[in-house]
Amino acid sequence: MLDSRQIKVFAEVVRTGSYSAAARSLGYTPPAISQQMKAMERAVGTPLFARVGRGLKLTDAGQVLARHTSDILEKLMSVQEQIAAVARLKAGRVRICAFPSASATLVPAAVSRITDSHPGIRIELTELEPPLSLEALCRGDSDVTLGFSYADVVAEQPDEELLRVPLTDDPMLVLMPTWHPLARRRSVDLSQLAQDRWIAGCVRCRGHLVRRCAEAGFEPDIAFASDDNLAVQSLVAAGFGVSLMPAMVLSFMRHPKVAGLPLVPAAHRHVSAYTLAGHEQIPAVRLILDALRQAASEQRPRGVKAAP
Known part of the structure; x- marks a missing residue:
């Protein structure tokens, strides 16, 4: 596999025409440049330079690589800039x-x-x-x-x-229509709602409702179920039952004919x-x-x- 540092050294050797000139340009020693090029030739499996007198000549393989060196370095630079932008939080994507x-x-x-x-x-x-x-x-x-x-x-x-x-x-609240006999209370115990019909939410929420009611000594009469929080509130407001709903929902959406009371003991x-x-x-x-x-x-x- 080609090493980006070796590609840069190769490009400089091609530009300057010799190992010694590339060494002076890059601040290396000539032996270091020679070692880099030998390692690169081992990586590609074929010679890239041929000696012609005191100078160097690109082999056919070297000419192929030389034609692409500029594009390779530009792409590497682009990738490095993109990575740096992500690291500096100037770019990137997050899926929530x-x-x-x-x-x-x-x-x-x-x-x-x-x-x-x-x-x-x-x-x-x-x-x-x-x-x-x-x-x-x-x-x-x-x-x-x-x-x-x-x-x-x-x-x-x-x-x-x-x-x-x-x-x-997130605290759980009991939803009931504003005209419910318990609607003006500060809080409510689930046992006080044993005779009411219930409206359940998602599968996980329904499981929580059933467990809490069991702790209060009764099995809830679940007449309706909906994952739609607005639908649940509308059903409650119309008098079709009471429900449990997280306070987070009521912080942005509350039906005007629905009251939300904290549970005793509290639940969240x-x-x-x-x-x-x-x-x-x-x-x-x-x-x-x-x-x-x-x-x-x-x-x-x-x-x-x-x-x-």
């Missing part, structure tokens, strides 16, 4: 995969912070709920994934290849960012993770702690 409420809150705040200071970085966003979002990360379809898990479940142990970056704990979900282990050292990925931490800190409701 997030669940809907995070893509409506944490992601815009983080992306805004980054694009203001690093406009050359391209950020792309797709939406998936966990665990599908983590699977996308493992497949290489995203660089940073936002996911969540519930506090009443043993913390997920992600693949050893993944790095988990805790962001925040852990929100985290994930990337492949070692990728946090990539400048643009590290920048995204830092911006997500800052966004989570700024948007965290008063009294709510960061995720462990």
